[in-house]
Amino acid sequence: MLSIKNLHAVVEGKEILKGINLEIKPGEIHAIMGPNGSGKSTLANVLAGHEKYEVTEGEITFMGENLLDQAAEDRARNGLFLSFQYPIEIPGVSMVNFLKTAVNEHRKHKGLDPLTASQFLKLMEEKKKVVEISSQLTNRSVNEGFSGGEKKRNEIFQMAMLEPRLSILDETDSGLDIDALRVVANGVNALKRDDNATIVVTHYQRLLDYIIPDHVHVMYNGKIVKSAGKELAYELEEKGYDWIKKELGE
Amino acid sequence: MLETVNYTATEELTDLFYQNIEMYREGCPDFMNNPRGKAIGIFKRRGIPSRKNEDYKYTDLRPVFQNDFSVIPRYVEQNVDLHEVFNCDVPQLNTHLILLINGWYYGRNRKMGNFPEGVICSSLQHAANEHPELVEKYYNQLAGQSEDPMSNLNTALAKDGLFFYVPDNVTIEAPVQVINLMNAKDHTFAIQRNLFVAGKNSEVKIVFCDHTLNQQYYILNNLSECFVNDDARFGFFSVQNQHNGAVNNTHFYAKLGNHAKLDTNVITLNGGIVRNNLQVKLAGEHAHANVNGLILADEKQHVDNATSIDHMMPNCTSSQLYKNILDDQSSGAFSGKIHVFRDAQKTEAFQQNNNVLLTETAEMNTKPQLIIDADDVRCSHGATVGRIDEDALFYLRARGIGEKEARLMIMFAFAEEVLSQIGVPVLRERMEELVDRRLRGELGPCQNCSLSHKK
Numbered sequence: 001m002l003s004i005k006n007l008h009a010v011v012e013g014k015e016i017l018k019g020i021n022l023e024i025k026p027g028e029i030h031a032i033m034g035p036n037g038s039g040k041s042t043l044a045n046v047l048a049g050h051e052k053y054e055v056t057e058g059e060i061t062f063m064g065e066n067l068l069d070q071a072a073e074d075r076a077r078n079g080l081f082l083s084f085q086y087p088i089e090i091p092g093v094s095m096v097n098f099l100k101t102a103v104n105e106h107r108k109h110k111g112l113d114p115l116t117a118s119q120f121l122k123l124m125e126e127k128k129k130v131v132e133i134s135s136q137l138t139n140r141s142v143n144e145g146f147s148g149g150e151k152k153r154n155e156i157f158q159m160a161m162l163e164p165r166l167s168i169l170d171e172t173d174s175g176l177d178i179d180a181l182r183v184v185a186n187g188v189n190a191l192k193r194d195d196n197a198t199i200v201v202t203h204y205q206r207l208l209d210y211i212i213p214d215h216v217h218v219m220y221n222g223k224i225v226k227s228a229g230k231e232l233a234y235e236l237e238e239k240g241y242d243w244i245k246k247e248l249g250e
Numbered sequence: 251m252l253e254t255v256n257y258t259a260t261e262e263l264t265d266l267f268y269q270n271i272e273m274y275r276e277g278c279p280d281f282m283n284n285p286r287g288k289a290i291g292i293f294k295r296r297g298i299p300s301r302k303n304e305d306y307k308y309t310d311l312r313p314v315f316q317n318d319f320s321v322i323p324r325y326v327e328q329n330v331d332l333h334e335v336f337n338c339d340v341p342q343l344n345t346h347l348i349l350l351i352n353g354w355y356y357g358r359n360r361k362m363g364n365f366p367e368g369v370i371c372s373s374l375q376h377a378a379n380e381h382p383e384l385v386e387k388y389y390n391q392l393a394g395q396s397e398d399p400m401s402n403l404n405t406a407l408a409k410d411g412l413f414f415y416v417p418d419n420v421t422i423e424a425p426v427q428v429i430n431l432m433n434a435k436d437h438t439f440a441i442q443r444n445l446f447v448a449g450k451n452s453e454v455k456i457v458f459c460d461h462t463l464n465q466q467y468y469i470l471n472n473l474s475e476c477f478v479n480d481d482a483r484f485g486f487f488s489v490q491n492q493h494n495g496a497v498n499n500t501h502f503y504a505k506l507g508n509h510a511k512l513d514t515n516v517i518t519l520n521g522g523i524v525r526n527n528l529q530v531k532l533a534g535e536h537a538h539a540n541v542n543g544l545i546l547a548d549e550k551q552h553v554d555n556a557t558s559i560d561h562m563m564p565n566c567t568s569s570q571l572y573k574n575i576l577d578d579q580s581s582g583a584f585s586g587k588i589h590v591f592r593d594a595q596k597t598e599a600f601q602q603n604n605n606v607l608l609t610e611t612a613e614m615n616t617k618p619q620l621i622i623d624a625d626d627v628r629c630s631h632g633a634t635v636g637r638i639d640e641d642a643l644f645y646l647r648a649r650g651i652g653e654k655e656a657r658l659m660i661m662f663a664f665a666e667e668v669l670s671q672i673g674v675p676v677l678r679e680r681m682e683e684l685v686d687r688r689l690r691g692e693l694g695p696c697q698n699c700s701l702s703h704k705k
Contacts, residue, residue, distance in 0.1 A: 048644075048648050049647075049648070050644055050648075051644070071647070071653065072644060072647040072648050073647045073648075073650050073651060073652050073653065073656075075648075076647070076648055076649055076650035077650045081648075082648050084645065084648075087645070088639075088641050088642050088644075088645040090639075090642045090645065090646070090659075090660065090663060091663060091667075092662070092663025092664060092666045092667060093646075093659050093660065093662075093663045097659070098646070098649070098651075098659070099649075101651050101655065101659070102646075102649040102650050102651055105650040105651055105652065105655075106650050109650070141663070142645075158649060162649065162650065
């Protein structure tokens with residue numbers, strides 16, 4: 001589904017990604033862990049197509065196509081979804097208008113007719129249940145005045161609406177209390193299918209108690225320095241990132 | 251029959267007045283004619299504003315008057331029925347529709363629907379002769395205090411415009427739509443003078459639509475005085491959609507009595523050079539003014555809004571929100587003055603000016619000014635000039651919304667804060683539609699010209 005080969009990326013002249021290799025198949029859940037500044041969020045943003053990041057080397061194939069050729073909106077329409085670490089507040093753009101436009105852009109891309117207003121509202125009601133998001137939130141402007149937890153919940157709600165093939169959850173657990181964490185994780189699990197995949201980017205092992213990964217990768221200094229099964233997450237939790245640094249001889 | 255005077259130098263406007271003084275006085279009562287001399291004197295002394303004039307720092311009007319143009323000191327019968335040739339972009343308000351042509355009340359205005367008894371809607375000159383005591387009580391009471399040269403030029407040359415009077419305790423539900431058309435064979439300088447009087451506890455909403463019917467070079471100097479008496483509610487909504495060669499210089503003066511309420515909203519969609527002056531005197535206790543503007547400019551358009559709110563009495567509130575979206579090499583200016591008089595305790599006055607520049611070449615100048623002579627007041631002002639939020643743009647695109655559409659959504663959201671202030675739902679919806687079309691580039695400055703000549 002996703003294949004990353006020798007990916008290098010710079011932001012504002014500074015190289016952040018220094019040769020990432022990663023293969024993700026349908027049905028898999030990958031966790032990418034690592035200390036602050038290791039390049040985890042950069043990787044997530046590069047995949048989503050943020051123009052601030054410049055890819056200087058390497059290639060990415062997504063669903064058999066060159067991802068780097070595609071604008072952010074095309075990547076999204078092809079089934080890539082980024083749950084933002086810091087979701088943006090957009091005053092004046094209503095959640096309903098935003099989601100309706102997004103959903104219909106996806107449908108247009110698939111050659112489907114746009115949803116009517118009533119079809120759309122029905123879909124929204126159905127998907128709201130996945131993350132237990134209230135109408136009070138969906139009747140507002142995008143993320144405006146949402147608490148940290150509500151913003152994250154809203155990200156997963158959007159994921160439910162758009163049904164992506166590959167979801168990248170960038171620090172979705174940060175700022176969540178344990179109840180909100182459970183709701184968000186349950187939402188992600190409920191959306192899991194054999195034909196979609198998830199990348200969970202996280203600093204802590206906590207979220208991985210709820211979303212069980214098939215593979216765990218450790219990023220450090222712009223590279224994936226260790227990959228293993230879910231047990232790696234526990235080991236990291238126990239030994240801390242210094243253990244990795246020591247292994248690397250730093 | 252049609253007497254026009256061509257001239258080039260700005261100083262010649264004064265000569266024009268003196269040479270044609272009889273023509274300007276003709277048909278007008280003394281209370282319109284008497285102030286002319288003083289007004290032309292002030293105009294002559296201060297001159298057509300240039301950047302040296304602090305109040306016109308960002309709008310130099312001198313080049314505007316360097317072209318040849320005609321003035322029309324007498325009403326000229328149109329050779330077509332304007333109701334037939336003109337389609338406004340703000341139609342179907344289910345409203346009363348009044349046409350003015352080159353500053354003159356249109357002679358063949360169709361009989362208005364059913365205004366409540368006592369309402370007067372007519373040519374200003376006609377009203378001045380028919381209801382002299384009523385018009386004299388208000389005429390030039392506000393503009394006459396102004397030192398603004400362009401405002402004084404209007405008083406010197408004023409002959410006609412709209413008079414609208416609502417008696418005490420009368421409410422007009424549907425908005426009254428006034429179409430100010432420019433349509434001439436030559437380049438034309440037009441003067442329009444309006445007077446609105448809302449009696450005690452009355453209510454009316456006036457919608458001004460400024461349009462050009464062809465591509466002649468137009469200068470419109472349009473002055474309105476508005477008296478909102480005790481407990482009355484007055485709404486003034488102005489849609490400016492003229493072509494890029496047109497110059498629109500408006501003056502809006504309002505005076506509010508006790509518990510009176512004024513809502514104004516100016517929406518500039520197109521125009522070459524637009525300069526709007528707005529002055530509100532809160533002259534009764536518990537009066538409220540809600541003053542808003544939305545400006546969408548592109549190409550080389552220039553739009554300048556200058557507001558001045560005088561809090562003269564205690565317990566009044568005012569709120570101002572002006573927003574500019576500037577594209578290409580367009581430029582905008584906003585200067586907003588709030589003056590709280592010594593006795594105006596418990597004043598609440600807010601002012602906000604937010605601007606988005608879409609290009610490196612667009613320019614915005616903003617100048618808030620607070621003069622506070624009372625001590626128990628709440629006042630605030632703020633101004634921002636920024637670009638489209640790139641993070642918001644990426645967020646929308648990351649959900650599959652194309653860049654162009656995403657930009658439109660963000661711009662529209664920015665504009666919507668002003669539009670949401672329009673308290674008349676049917677009007678707000680029409681404005682939203684117009685703004686959306688304008689942002690999409692579907693509403694060009696020439697749209698009205700092509701629409702108007704249905705052949």
